[in-house]
Amino acid sequence: MSQPNQDKVIVIAGGGTGGHVYPALAIASAIKAQNKNARIHFVGTEKGIESRLVPQSGYELHCLPVAGLKNTSVVSRVKALLLIPVAVFKSVTLLLKLRPAAVLGVGGYASGPFVMAASLTGFKTAVWEPNAAPGLTNRILGRFVRRAYVVFEHAAKAFGGKNVTLVGMPVRKGIVPHSRPGHQTLRVLVFGGSQGARGINTVVSDAVVRGGAWLNGVEVVHQTGRHDFEAIKEKYKNAPPNVSVHAYLDDMDKRYQWADVVICRAGASTVAELAAAQKCAVLIPFPFAADQHQQKNAESLVAKNAAQMVLQQDFTVERFIAILEAFKAEPSKIAVYERNIAQFHKPEAAEFIAQQLLD
Numbered sequence: 001m002s003q004p005n006q007d008k009v010i011v012i013a014g015g016g017t018g019g020h021v022y023p024a025l026a027i028a029s030a031i032k033a034q035n036k037n038a039r040i041h042f043v044g045t046e047k048g049i050e051s052r053l054v055p056q057s058g059y060e061l062h063c064l065p066v067a068g069l070k071n072t073s074v075v076s077r078v079k080a081l082l083l084i085p086v087a088v089f090k091s092v093t094l095l096l097k098l099r100p101a102a103v104l105g106v107g108g109y110a111s112g113p114f115v116m117a118a119s120l121t122g123f124k125t126a127v128w129e130p131n132a133a134p135g136l137t138n139r140i141l142g143r144f145v146r147r148a149y150v151v152f153e154h155a156a157k158a159f160g161g162k163n164v165t166l167v168g169m170p171v172r173k174g175i176v177p178h179s180r181p182g183h184q185t186l187r188v189l190v191f192g193g194s195q196g197a198r199g200i201n202t203v204v205s206d207a208v209v210r211g212g213a214w215l216n217g218v219e220v221v222h223q224t225g226r227h228d229f230e231a232i233k234e235k236y237k238n239a240p241p242n243v244s245v246h247a248y249l250d251d252m253d254k255r256y257q258w259a260d261v262v263i264c265r266a267g268a269s270t271v272a273e274l275a276a277a278q279k280c281a282v283l284i285p286f287p288f289a290a291d292q293h294q295q296k297n298a299e300s301l302v303a304k305n306a307a308q309m310v311l312q313q314d315f316t317v318e319r320f321i322a323i324l325e326a327f328k329a330e331p332s333k334i335a336v337y338e339r340n341i342a343q344f345h346k347p348e349a350a351e352f353i354a355q356q357l358l359d
Contacts, residue, residue, distance in 0.1 A: 008035060008101040010357050011118075013043040014111030015050035018193055019269035023130065023350070024050075024106045025057050026170035030354035038358065041098060043091075043114045049195075062094055066109040084113060091117035102357040104128060105141055112137040119144040128353065130169055130268030131293040132300050134158040149353055151268060152300060167353060168346025169272030174253035177278040177342070185242070186328050188220045189259035191249065196225015197265050199312045200284055204263070205235045207317045208243050214321045215240060217328060221258070223249045253277075260334055261327055263320075266298040266309070274307070275345035280337035282323055287312045306340035 010031055015021045021044075028040045042061045044050035054061040064087045091114040095103075105115035105127040119125045125145040129138045132152040142148055142159040149167045150156050156164045192200050201224050208220065220243045224232045229247035236245050249255055256262070256277035264270055266283040274281045283301070285294035301307040310319060327334060 007037040007039055008358060009039045009041065009098050011041045011043060011095075011098060011100045011103045011114075012106060013103060013114040014106035014108035015042070015044035015048040015054075016108035017195065017267070018049055018053075019130065019267040020106050020108045021048070021050045021053050022172055022269055023128070023170040023272075024104075025053065025059075026172060026350040027104070027106075027128075027353050027357075028057070028059060029173070030170070030350040031358060034351070034354055035358055041100070043094070044108070044110045048108065048110075064090055064110045064113060066113060087113040088117050092121060095121060095123060099123075102126065104353070104357060105138070105145070106130075107135055107138055109137075112141065115141050116144060119146075126357070128167075129155050129158075130272070131155065132268075132296040133291045133293040135290050135293065147356070149356075151272070151349075152297070154296070154300070165356075168349030169268060169275075170350035170353065171269075171273050171276045172252065175256060175273050175276045176253075177276070177338075178257045185217050185219045186324060186331075187258055187260045188218060188263065188324065189223075189255055189261070190220060190263045191223035192225055193265050193267055193270060196223070196228050197284070197286065198228055199287075199315065200263065200265070201225075201228045201232055203315055203317055203320050205232050207320050208239050209235055210317060211240075212321070214325055215242065218242065218324060220244070221249075221255065222246070260331075261324070266294040268293075268297055271297050271301065271344065275341050275343075276347075278338045278342045278345075280327075280334040281307045281341070283307050283309045284312055284315050285309065301341060301344065304340055304343065305336065306344060307337060 012024045031038050031040055040059050042054045042059050044061055045066060046063045065083050066087045095118055102124045103115055103118040105111035115125050126147040127138050127141050127145050128149045130151050132154045134155050139158055147163045148159040149165050151169045190204050204222060222245045226247045233245050256279055262279050262281045266285040283298040285298050298309040302309045
């Protein structure tokens with residue numbers, strides 16, 4: 001049902017968090033690099049981070065009225081179910097208007113109804129699964145789409161006999177390994193993804209407020225997310241100058257280059273960026289992630305001695321300080337993690353997926 005004689009239209013559906021949107025934008029950029037006449041449209045929601053990032057990147061965003069079904073109240077679940085027929089109807093209307101050559105689902109609320117509608121109406125469809133444990137949306141869509149792209153080998157099992165291709169994680173341009181210049185301090189980058197991570201924010205800020213010898217010879221850059229920023233900024237009003245706090249970091253390529261150790265969640269996009277930048281990481285998986293996919297992502301790295309993992313329930317002020325003191329005492333461990341995490345980076349993932357979609 002595509003239109004071969006016109007400039008190809010590619011639709012990328014999904015979003016919600018940076019873990020879905022940043023790789024999707026990397027794929028879109030790769031499509032334009034291979035076919036400057038390709039027209040790329042995004043399908044998402046008004047509440048997701050795509051509502052800000054997609055228009056900023058110069059692409060058109062179409063929003064669907066969808067909401068989550070998991071980890072919500074009964075009332076919210078009923079409302080979400082009632083929205084599905086409306087979302088499907090709007091999806092079919094948009095598909096008939098755009099008539100895309102291919103539709104790619106990248107996970108998130110909008111991906112489900114749109115990719116399902118595209119598949120059932122005869123358009124070429126594919127899903128991209130960034131996690132070791134595929135989410136509910138992609139597990140369902142896997143029965144209908146023609147092709148699946150996965151980042152972790154473990155995820156391929158969820159798609160059965162489908163045409164499954166193991167690819168890397170598309171990452172933002174500029175995130176590449178850099179040799180660490182000699183410096184006397186241990187540089188620690190703390191962040192919790194695009195929305196922040198309260199569990200990490202609380203422990204790290206409590207450690208800074210407590211103070212002590214662990215802060216000697218340490219520099220901390222702490223990205224909190226917008227929800228916790230004002231509260232953490234207030235806690236840090238008497239913090240030493242070697243600790244800085246930010247609501248959001250727009251220059252992650254430079255931040256990775258600066259850091260010796262990264263304390264963060266274990267979302268697939270974050271893991272991919274850590275691998276691309278070859279960074280020593282201590283991963284604190286989000287305990288309420290669907291199907292524990294963040295913990296499984298982290299376990300994949302731990303199995304290769306490519307990162308440390310601390311479960312949220314075990315991440316305390318004392319444990320955080322002990323981790324940094326251990327790196328200060330034995331900095332050679334940092335190089336081991338940097339070397340081992342590199343094997344998880346597969347370059348040109350975005351270019352490969354783009355070529356597949358265009359073909």
